[in-house]
Amino acid sequence: MKKTLIALLSILLFINCKREENSKNLVTSKANEDFNALLSDYNEGKLALKPIDATFAGDNRFNNQFPNTLSDEYILQTKDFYTTFKAKLDEFPDESLTESQQMSKAVLAWDCNMNLAQNNFKNDRLLPINQMWSINLTMGQFASGSSAQPFKTVKDYENWLERLGLFNQWLLTAKQRMQQGIKEGYVLPKSLIRKVIPQFKTLAETALTKHLFYSPVLNFPDSFSATDKKELTVKYTKVLNQQLLPTFKALYDFLRTDYLVAGLETSGIDAIPEGKAYYQHAIKFYTTTNMTADEIHELGLSEVARILSEMEKVKQEVNFKGDLKSFFNYVRNNKELMPYDTPQQIIANFNAIHDKMKPQLEKLFGNKPKTPFVVKQTEKFREASASAEYNPGSLDGTRPGVFYTPIPDASKYNVFSDEALFLHEAIPGHHYQISLTQENEELPDFRKTLWYSAYGEGWALYTENLGKELGLYTDPYQYFGMLGMEMHRAIRLVVDTGLHAKGWTREQAIQYSLDNEAESEASIISEIERYMANPGQALSYKIGQLKIRSLRDKATKELGDKFDIKEFHNQILETGCIPLALLEDKINSWIQLKK
The missing domain is CATH 1.20.58 (Methane Monooxygenase Hydroxylase; Chain G, domain 1)
Structure with a gap:
């Protein structure tokens, strides 16, 4: 009788626990549904707020709209939008959300906070x-x-x-x-x-x-x-x-x-009202870190020194007898590295680079985008001030991703960095990263069009270092081109902080670049003026690349034989653009799980 009573009590206790668990699951499920609805509302509201972004995403509902983003009404509307959604996040405790939703919550909170901070400055509307x-x-x-x-x-x-x-x-x-x-x-x-x-x-x-x-x-x-x-x-x-x-x-x-x-x-943003505060905000906005201008400047100097030593090795390999600065000038002006007469020949060379590395892509990437891809010459009206760039395809994949390359004069186009440039702007750089994000059905819509420069540009710069693994850089000048592009991003850490936080002039920044890289003077001038126009953006590339590289090194060391490069790349790419701290947490969790 006593055993029967104990058994009955145990059954009743089990049933009661199940009821509580089911009740909790129902509450969690309801919270999950409500949270998904919040994400959907945020995405819809943001598309309406930024119809140009909607057009780029291939959402044609807003193609007739162009809000006056400089008006007081729009500024208030924007502030109200982000304030409202930031407050709504507090209604959803983390324990009520799935792991993926917790990531979306953290990303949405970051997005709201950074947009509200940007709104507090007058730069966007007065410049x-x-x-x-x-x-x-x-x-x-x-x-x-x-x-x-x-x-x-x-x-x-x-x-x-x-x-x-x-x-x-x-x-x-x-x-x-x-x-x-x-x-x-x-x-x-x-x-x-x-x-x-x-x-x-x-x-x-x-x-x-x-x-x-x-x-x-x-x-x-x-x-x-x-x-x-x-x-x-x-x-x-x-x-x-x-x-x-x-x-x-x-x-x-x-x-x-x-x-x-x-x-x-003057040349730096610190010359305008609240310029110093704005630059610290811009550093956080673009690097998604809390680094200071001084820290970034010193990091840049150390990276420049490291890459210079690698460049010396290439100079010796090709038996160039002068100093490194003379080698820069030699590479800049080497007519053998300017073999083309027409823009079409340059476009064809980029397509040939793609064909050359296709077999090796299978070894490094398990997931590849379905969105088509094309190479185009930058339009004439903006070519003089433009850099090479990638424009994403539409969300539905019907409009291809486009790699734009400026070719003001085909006869003077130097090809020494074309392999690295293609890796960065096209495949497996921006085209893989952006298209896979847009095609990922597991992500909420608002995360498919987010752009955090440290992640996006960091990934693209990281992929430049994959050239040898992809069968490229067999020509020492192309490898030097990769070093040159990495140097270019390292220099950015020095000159961007120099211009905006250390009182550097435009001319100082130009000279520092001329002394440490092989870009043409005209290209360097355009670049320095680019940094002057958008403080902090240029910092994102190297900061992001170094973080992804360090995460790969950590995973390789800790996982040993269990490390799979395809799986690592999938882990990096599957989340879409996220702040670097969230990416680091994700990869650390993956490493522990694999262990």
Whole structure:
């Protein structure tokens, strides 16, 4: 009887525990569903807030929209959006969420915090236009018809007309904000203004039928009726003649007169109000770390010294007798490294690099993107100030990822760094990293379009070092090109912090680069001015690369025979862009699990 009673009590206790467990699971399940709904709402809200990003993602619902991001109303709207979602995160304790959801919670919290911090500074609204990064250049890409804005249907053309009208309002506000910036001390350095002026001169003075923004009219799809073509031509002509062209002219006149006169003689962001605080924010924003400018500067100096010693070995291998600086000049000006006459030959060479390494990709990567990929020459209107870059494909994979390379003069194009450049911008760099993220059905939508430069650029720079494993760098000059590109990123740690935190001039930064790398002087000038226009961004590459490399070294050491390079790369890539601290936690957990 006593045993029966104990058994009965045990059964009742078990049933009660199960009820509590089931009740807890129901609560957790409900929390999971609610949290997923929150992530979905965040993604939808962010796409509406940033319709240009939606267009790049291939979401065409907002293709007619262009919010005036410089208006007080938009700034308040943005602040309210991120504040609201940051507060909602507190409703979801970590224990109610899955491991993947906990990562999404941490990423969303970071995203909200960094956007709110960015919103506290006046830089975005009082310095709205520069020679490389600002939205007017993106709109030029869209207008060319070769970017993310579609021009396939009459509706597409009408969407673009609406967007152009709103873009015109943004341009008018940009001029007002820049006038306000003059009064408050927020002005670009003169050297940057001198690069913006020619861009607007072209937009202001080009005849209508040859104008970049008239391009859609010159490229109507054959399916359009004669009536559609006629009506759209009239509408485009009206918008350009009555709105955009006069606005471009007004901005051009303003830039070359009042704005240039007010331009700063200094080079760093520390010269504007709150500049020092902004730079520390920019370091955190772009590196996703709490490093200081001094720490990064010293790291840069040590990396420059390390890479210089590797470069010396290549110089000896090719039997060059002069010093390293002379070798830089030799490589810069070596006509044997400038073998092409046309842009098409340069594009073909990049495609040949891809073909050469395809067999080895199987050994390093288990997952490969389905999104197609192409190489294109950078459009002429922005080529003079552009660097090589990657533009992602659409989320659904119907628009390919594009590796853009500027070729102002094919006969002077030096190929010594092309293998490393392709690895970085294309495969397995940005194209693998971004496309695999977009194709990952396990990730919530908001994480498919996030961009954290330390992770994204860090990965791309890390892949440059995979060249020998991928069957490349058999030519010592191509290996020197890889060292040169890594040196370029190490130099960035020195000159970016030098410009923005240590009082360096533009000329000092240019000279430091000339002394330590083989890039042409024209390229170095463009790069230094790039760093001046977007403080902190240039730091992200090396900081991210060093973190990924250290995680690989740690995993290799601790796992020994259990280390699988394919699995490691999958672990790095499967999360999409995340802050480096979260990536480190993830890889450390993976190492412990494998043990």
